[in-house]
Every structure is written in C-alpha cells, then in structure tokens.
Ligand SMILES: Nc1nc2c(ncn2[C@@H]2O[C@H](COP(=O)(O)OP(=O)(O)OP(=O)(O)O)[C@@H](O)[C@H]2O)c(=O)[nH]1
C-alpha cells in the first residue's frame with residue numbers, strides 16, 4: 001500500500017474516531033468540544049495533526065501545517081455560523097442556469113464533488129449551530145438538482161452544488177461549469193472527495209476542471225468516520241501526492257471532515273471565515 005511504502009506507522013485502527021452516537025449531536029459547537037479530553041479535542045479540531053502521529057518521521061509534514069489557526073480564532077469564526085436577528089443565515093434561492101444565479105455581491109464559497117460524497121451534509125454540519133437552516137441530504141445519489149444559495153448574513157454566501165457522476169442531473173455541466181468559470185465573487189471552491197474510498201477517476205476530472213478555471217480551490221476529504229486510520233492515511237497521502245504533482249491552484253493542505261462526528265468542521269468554518277475576509281486571524285502567518 002502507498003501509505004505503508006511511505007513509512008506509515010500503524011497503531012490502533014480505532015482510537016480517535018470513536019465518538020458515541022448519543023454524544024455526537026452535542027458537538028456542534030467549540031464550547032462543547034472544550035469539555036472533552038485533550039486527545040479527543042485535538043482529533044476533532046485538528047484532524048490532520050491527529051493523523052500525523054501515525055506517520056513515520058521520514059514523511060514530509062510541510063503540507064499538514066498551512067492553515068492551523070488557534071482555538072480562539074476558530075471561536076471567532078464560529079460566531080459567523082450562528083444566526084441572529086442582526087446576522088441571518090438563510091436559504092436564499094436555487095438556480096438551474098447561470099442566468100438564474102442571484103446577483104449577490106458577497107464573497108462566495110461553493111462545494112462540488114461526486115453525487116453522494118457528502119456536500120449537502122457538510123453544509124448542514126457547518127450550519128448546525130443554526131438548525132433552522134434547512135439543508136436537504138439524502139442516501140440516494142443525485143439528490144441535489146440545482147445550485148442552492150445560502151446567505152450567511154452580509155458576510156458571505158455558501159453554494160451547495162448538484163453532484164457529478166452517478167445520477168447527476170443531465171445538465172450538470174451546463175449548470176456548474178459557467179458558474180465556476182465566470183463567477184467574479186467566488187473566492188474558493190471546495191472539491192469533496194470521499195475519504196473512505198480515496199480519489200477516483202471521476203474526481204480527477206473535477207480536479208482538472210478546477211485547475212482549468214485557475215481559481216483557488218481546496219480538496220476536502222469527507223466521511224472520515226467511515227474507515228480506519230490506515231485506510232484514511234493511505235487515501236490522504238495518495239491525494240496529497242496528486243495535489244503536489246498535478247495541481248497549481250489547489251491548497252496543498254487537504255481538509256478532513258466527518259459531518260457525522262463534526263471532525264474538522266470547526267477548522268473548515270474558520271477557513272471559510274478567513275478566505276471570505278470575514279474574520280482576521282490573530283496569527284497573521286496563517287494563509
Ligand atoms: N458516515 C458518514 N456519512 C455521511 C457523511 N457525510 C454524508 N454522509 C452520508 O452520505 C449520504 C449522502 O450525503 P449528501 O450530503 O446528501 O451527499 P451529496 O454529496 O450532497 O449528494 P448529492 O446531492 O446527491 O450530490 C447520506 O446518506 C449521508 O448521511 C459523513 O461525514 N459520514
């Protein structure tokens with residue numbers, strides 16, 4: 001296995017990913033995470049750092065550290081994801097064509113990926129502190145049929161895209177490509193890859209499309225709770241090698257998330273707040 005060739009030092013396959021179902025729903029906020037043991041807290045807040053401990057010393061960790069804000073920075077970012085009377089988080093509209101896309105001026109971030117990879121679930125987890133925001137998820141691939149726009153106050157807009165691949169809407173390309181190529185206020189695209197199965201051929205096509213747009217994008221590995229540490233590390237190192245050798249606009253650090261257990265959600269909230277210019281990080285070395 002690729003991970004093993006790189007000196008992967010496997011310890012326990014269980015460990016950090018064991019959070020009971022009953023306790024999971026309480027973990028939406030940083031406040032609740034702070035009540036956990038140091039080890040559990042680390043694994044939820046900084047999933048990459050937690051995985052690092054399984055790697056042999058010889059493995060280059062440079063790309064594990066590009067974005068590592070403090071817990072205080074994450075707490076500042078979290079406030080943006082809490083809806084209030086002065087800061088409303090809400091579904092705004094849906095679009096099937098570029099001409100239906102709303103004329104919003106705020107910075108935008110969009111989520112793309114294979115159907116069923118967990119795009120809508122990830123957005124739902126990001127908005128879990130505002131449960132009144134309705135984001136529809138489904139076991140059936142091809143569920144999200146339109147580009148769905150969610151406004152986060154006056155700060156930024158989040159777009160849930162239909163998936164590509166299996167059961168994708170027929171007009172997927174006509175719908176999504178023009179948006180990615182021409183949307184002026186799009187500040188980041190998040191390309192989701194299933195962390196439990198690793199990067200697939202169809203993900204590579206999406207990666208190439210992201211490269212062609214020349215807009216900055218980030219790879220997010222989803223469903224990290226669905227596999228053991230060994231599989232996850234193998235898939236992660238494989239993905240990092242692809243990003244390193246075949247991309248120029250992609251952030252070298254992938255994000256790891258579990259929308260079920262909230263792993264990595266706090267870090268991703270902070271990254272979105274940062275790239276949309278909604279929070280200023282205290283440690284200015286983060287970029
Ligand atoms: N275990 C686990 N399951 C997840 C996670 N994220 C999503 N799922 C499941 O994956 C399935 C698909 O999730 P969605 O969020 O609807 O996927 P999508 O990418 O929006 O799919 P389309 O809209 O069809 O393109 C659902 O059954 C989710 O419950 C995760 O982090 N962990």
Ligand SMILES: [Mg+2]
Pocket residue numbers: 119120121136137143144160161162163
């Ligand atoms: Mg969806």
